[in-house]
Amino acid sequence: MQNLEPNFYLVSGERSDPQSPTACWTELRLRDTVRDDYMLVRIDPPILGQKYGLGALNIDHLILSARLAGRSLYPIKEWPCHVYVMRIVNDQILKTLFLGKADVQMISWGTLHRTFEEAAAVVSALVEPSTPPK
Amino acid sequence: MFGNPAGGSFTTVDPATVGDFRTAAGLYPGNTGEFVLRGTLTDTTGVTTTTAAPGPGGVGGTIPEVIVPDAKNKIDVTSVTGVHPPL
Numbered sequence: 001m002q003n004l005e006p007n008f009y010l011v012s013g014e015r016s017d018p019q020s021p022t023a024c025w026t027e028l029r030l031r032d033t034v035r036d037d038y039m040l041v042r043i044d045p046p047i048l049g050q051k052y053g054l055g056a057l058n059i060d061h062l063i064l065s066a067r068l069a070g071r072s073l074y075p076i077k078e079w080p081c082h083v084y085v086m087r088i089v090n091d092q093i094l095k096t097l098f099l100g101k102a103d104v105q106m107i108s109w110g111t112l113h114r115t116f117e118e119a120a121a122v123v124s125a126l127v128e129p130s131t132p133p134k
Numbered sequence: 135m136f137g138n139p140a141g142g143s144f145t146t147v148d149p150a151t152v153g154d155f156r157t158a159a160g161l162y163p164g165n166t167g168e169f170v171l172r173g174t175l176t177d178t179t180g181v182t183t184t185t186a187a188p189g190p191g192g193v194g195g196t197i198p199e200v201i202v203p204d205a206k207n208k209i210d211v212t213s214v215t216g217v218h219p220p221l
Contacts (some may be wrong), residue, residue, distance in 0.1 A: 101191025
């Protein structure tokens with residue numbers, strides 16, 4: 001499975017905590033009461049779970065959804081694509097394919113990019129020094 | 135304009151005028167909401183104006199959103215102020 005090319009690359013995190021581009025493989029489509037375009041992705045590298053109280057357990061799957069009104073991940077029509085990035089709190093959603101607000105935790109905003117190079121360029125821009133206010 | 139040049143996402147709404155800006159903007163816990171950057175858009179090339187979509191459970195996502203590619207070169211930052219209490 002992991003030998004397949006990633007479907008896209010995720011960039012997330014703040015300037016204070018920049019993340020390397022994360023390769024994403026799409027796996028499942030989920031819905032809630034409002035929308036039906038939540039996307040389960042396997043990621044590499046995984047996210048350290050310690051920050052989220054998971055101890056040594058790393059996060060290797062995320063839920064993504066389009067962050068801008070009128071956009072969808074099925075299909076992605078514009079790149080980069082702005083997304084909400086969520087971790088799974090309740091594994092049952094992987095069976096029901098239906099999630100409630102408490103079943104996931106939003107951990108970041110992010111953008112999806114078609115290639116590693118495009119994603120890496122965004123990360124580089126994040127870590128460049130900013131211009132101080134005039 | 136209010137937002138973060140590194141992230142490229144801004145709003146035209148002053149967060150101080152929104153009762154629960156954190157929910158309305160769909161901010162996540164890692165965004166401490168301790169500072170608000172105010173600036174002027176000097177170049178509209180590639181700029182997209184929309185609204186944020188609701189987060190999980192249909193919560194939030196109600197405020198205008200302005201996506202500014204290469205924001206560091208298109209936003210003239212006028213102030214960065216602390217917010218007490220945080221958003």
